[in-house]
Amino acid sequence: MGRPTMEDVARRAGVSRALVSLVMRNSPQVSPGRREAVLQAAAELGYAPHAMARSLASHTSTVLGVLVSDLHNAFFAEVVDGLDAAARAAGFELVFNTGCRDAAREQKAVASLLSFRPAGVALLGPVVPAATIATAAATCPVVLVARTVRSTAVDLVNDDGRTGSALAVDHLAALGHTAIAHFDGGAGSQAAPRRRGYQEAMSRHGLEALVVPSEYTDTAGARSTRELLAARPAPTAIVAANDYNAVGVIAALEEAGLRVPEDVSVVGYDNTGLAAMHHVGLTTVHQPAVDMGRLAAEALIARVRGGGSPVHRLLQPSLVVRSTTAPPRACGFTASTAR
Amino acid sequence: MGRPTMEDVARRAGVSRALVSLVMRNSPQVSPGRREAVLQAAAELGYAPHAMARSLASHTSTVLGVLVSDLHNAFFAEVVDGLDAAARAAGFELVFNTGCRDAAREQKAVASLLSFRPAGVALLGPVVPAATIATAAATCPVVLVARTVRSTAVDLVNDDGRTGSALAVDHLAALGHTAIAHFDGGAGSQAAPRRRGYQEAMSRHGLEALVVPSEYTDTAGARSTRELLAARPAPTAIVAANDYNAVGVIAALEEAGLRVPEDVSVVGYDNTGLAAMHHVGLTTVHQPAVDMGRLAAEALIARVRGGGSPVHRLLQPSLVVRSTTAPPRACGFTASTAR
DNA sequence: TTGTAAGCGTTATCAC
DNA sequence: GTGATAACGCTTACAA
Numbered sequence: 001m002g003r004p005t006m007e008d009v010a011r012r013a014g015v016s017r018a019l020v021s022l023v024m025r026n027s028p029q030v031s032p033g034r035r036e037a038v039l040q041a042a043a044e045l046g047y048a049p050h051a052m053a054r055s056l057a058s059h060t061s062t063v064l065g066v067l068v069s070d071l072h073n074a075f076f077a078e079v080v081d082g083l084d085a086a087a088r089a090a091g092f093e094l095v096f097n098t099g100c101r102d103a104a105r106e107q108k109a110v111a112s113l114l115s116f117r118p119a120g121v122a123l124l125g126p127v128v129p130a131a132t133i134a135t136a137a138a139t140c141p142v143v144l145v146a147r148t149v150r151s152t153a154v155d156l157v158n159d160d161g162r163t164g165s166a167l168a169v170d171h172l173a174a175l176g177h178t179a180i181a182h183f184d185g186g187a188g189s190q191a192a193p194r195r196r197g198y199q200e201a202m203s204r205h206g207l208e209a210l211v212v213p214s215e216y217t218d219t220a221g222a223r224s225t226r227e228l229l230a231a232r233p234a235p236t237a238i239v240a241a242n243d244y245n246a247v248g249v250i251a252a253l254e255e256a257g258l259r260v261p262e263d264v265s266v267v268g269y270d271n272t273g274l275a276a277m278h279h280v281g282l283t284t285v286h287q288p289a290v291d292m293g294r295l296a297a298e299a300l301i302a303r304v305r306g307g308g309s310p311v312h313r314l315l316q317p318s319l320v321v322r323s324t325t326a327p328p329r330a331c332g333f334t335a336s337t338a339r
Numbered sequence: 340m341g342r343p344t345m346e347d348v349a350r351r352a353g354v355s356r357a358l359v360s361l362v363m364r365n366s367p368q369v370s371p372g373r374r375e376a377v378l379q380a381a382a383e384l385g386y387a388p389h390a391m392a393r394s395l396a397s398h399t400s401t402v403l404g405v406l407v408s409d410l411h412n413a414f415f416a417e418v419v420d421g422l423d424a425a426a427r428a429a430g431f432e433l434v435f436n437t438g439c440r441d442a443a444r445e446q447k448a449v450a451s452l453l454s455f456r457p458a459g460v461a462l463l464g465p466v467v468p469a470a471t472i473a474t475a476a477a478t479c480p481v482v483l484v485a486r487t488v489r490s491t492a493v494d495l496v497n498d499d500g501r502t503g504s505a506l507a508v509d510h511l512a513a514l515g516h517t518a519i520a521h522f523d524g525g526a527g528s529q530a531a532p533r534r535r536g537y538q539e540a541m542s543r544h545g546l547e548a549l550v551v552p553s554e555y556t557d558t559a560g561a562r563s564t565r566e567l568l569a570a571r572p573a574p575t576a577i578v579a580a581n582d583y584n585a586v587g588v589i590a591a592l593e594e595a596g597l598r599v600p601e602d603v604s605v606v607g608y609d610n611t612g613l614a615a616m617h618h619v620g621l622t623t624v625h626q627p628a629v630d631m632g633r634l635a636a637e638a639l640i641a642r643v644r645g646g647g648s649p650v651h652r653l654l655q656p657s658l659v660v661r662s663t664t665a666p667p668r669a670c671g672f673t674a675s676t677a678r
Numbered sequence: 679t680t681g682t683a684a685g686c687g688t689t690a691t692c693a694c
Numbered sequence: 695g696t697g698a699t700a701a702c703g704c705t706t707a708c709a710a
Binding site: 017021024 | 704
């Protein structure tokens with residue numbers, strides 16, 4: 001069990017610990033002969049530097065901590081792809097943790113990440129309060145993805161949720177829909193701008209808004225749909241909280257005997273692999289997830305490497321029309337048009 | 340930036356460093372008064388113990404490293420759910436890393452995990468060679484999920500892939516299918532037993548086996564399907580490598596004008612949330628993913644806490660029939676029955 | 679170019 | 695109960 005230490009390698013190579021240290025960090029000021037000897041001794045012993053001891057002594061770290069809001073949501077997997085590629089290219093390693101969309105658990109997950117004294121931290125769609133984020137930011141550089149917060153201490157990488165929702169509403173309105181409901185992301189991050197975009201677009205079209213409380217999961221989407229159908233006639237179109245949520249909405253709709261898109265049109269958000277699947281063919285709002293991950297990593301690394309000006313990125317989403325939206329039939333509840 | 344240290348807390352509370360250490364580990368042998376003073380000083384300073392320094396000094400760790408083969412595959416998200424719950428309950432923290440189903444990257448990911456000197460490591464569906472796993476096992480307890488390897492040094496938690504595939508074939512044969520192809524998981528872990536189960540079941544039914552090379556992703560499923568259709572008439576049924584793969588298969592099938600299940604039946608593997616979705620309704624083989632995660636965590640923790648006998652779990656899969664399988668039409672290629 | 683010695687923030691072993 | 699003091703594995707001036 002006891003792994004070999006630098007001391008062991010030094011002894012075997014007949015040099016000092018410091019020299020081994022230099023070789024391990026491939027310093028150029030080591031004679032080729034000694035370097036070879038050290039490398040060979042290390043190989044024979046199966047030695048690998050102790051990352052923790054190293055960072056303890058050097059006060060530096062090549063670790064970037066990543067909090068993933070929900071491992072079940074494919075959107076974050078894509079953000080991680082971008083994050084991973086950029087971090088790897090810059091010589092940083094990623095360490096993940098997840099909080100399962102629960103504020104208390106996320107808080108512990110962030111603390112756990114921070115206890116390793118990472119060079120920086122990326123929070124993907126976190127639901128923790130702003131105060132927790134501020135605390136983290138006092139410790140090391142922090143970048144938020146898919147979450148906003150009033151602060152210049154953290155970097156932000158988001159899509160413009162307000163525009164994204166408006167895109168969805170405009171598309172539905174152009175198809176002739178007037179009874180368009182929005183399923184709300186609740187406490188989830190980015191729910192507010194999406195809701196606002198929906199409301200603004202609805203009023204712009206002179207339509208009455210209907211916001212249904214929900215969450216960023218398929219089960220919540222299904223539950224909210226059932227509650228909605230129990231309370232009132234179905235709208236002719238639904239702008240879901242996200243793709244994952246939309247899938248639950250569609251399932252509950254069909255379960256209730258309503259067909260998509262013949263009876264009800266549904267629009268998702270995120271354009272995950274889920275939406276693209278032929279069997280699902282979800283009309284959705286595309287977020288450039290991989291790019292967002294890359295930008296987040298770059299912002300973090302810039303901060304780590306010396307200052308780096310505050311980054312507040314707001315990427316433009318776009319609409320991807322597939323097969324869950326169509327013109328409304330002459331049914332559904334009659335929308336009372338505002339004004 | 341510079342976070343407070345134990346020294347700072349000790350000074351502020353007017354006690355020694357050692358006493359602060361005792362309080363932080365909530366030792367019972369500290370007088371209530373002093374404990375209170377230390378706790379308050381720590382709170383005022385926003386002090387949190389340095390995990391690395393702690394583990395360096397104590398030669399212990401409460402961290403369990405987890406390598407996730409593919410963040411895009413929902414199966415692993417479920418395994419993580421089980422792992423997380425069990426680890427949390429036992430006072431361990433999880434740290435993740437991913438290798439994107441690439442052996443070289445996975446190898447680095449494992450090394451990275453190991454450089455934190457975790458108490459143990461869980462490898463979920465790893466594709467690294469057995470030698471790498473053996474090396475890791477020499478360092479700390481290792482548990483493999485969804486991957487087998489000949490060794491008593493590591494714990495194993497798997498489902499019985501041979502039986503699982505046989506279940507799928509039996510189901511299709513009972514429906515009247517004779518031209519049943521299997522999409523192979525390739526280099527992916529657990530591909531071999533699933534393939535073997537398929538082959539054995541086919542020969543048991545007196546049918547000719549057809550193994551199509553593929554991988555555990557939707558894009559591979561689609562690609563393999565296109566290649567298959569270009570080379571020969573479509574079989575009447577396909578046993579896909581896993582759910583993710585099956586989704587690609589279905590997409591390519593429909594793209595080619597074939598309907599599921601009218602023209603071709605498709606069976607997945609894993610019973611992920613994907614399969615359960617109403618729109619997909621995939622007939623699939625259920626693996627108790629959450630239980631597997633829990634068992635893996637328990638095995639690891641038992642090893643960490645003192646020996647723990649070798650665990651080689653082989654859970655029984657079961658068939659979940661949904662709507663992608665049906666009796667064959669009198670078309671498809673005519674299977675030349677063996678014997 | 680290479681070796682010596684002093685930390686890094688914590689735990690652990692002793693005395694007091 | 696509480697407080698020095700020596701590790702832990704490594705980096706880093708500084709000296710040789």
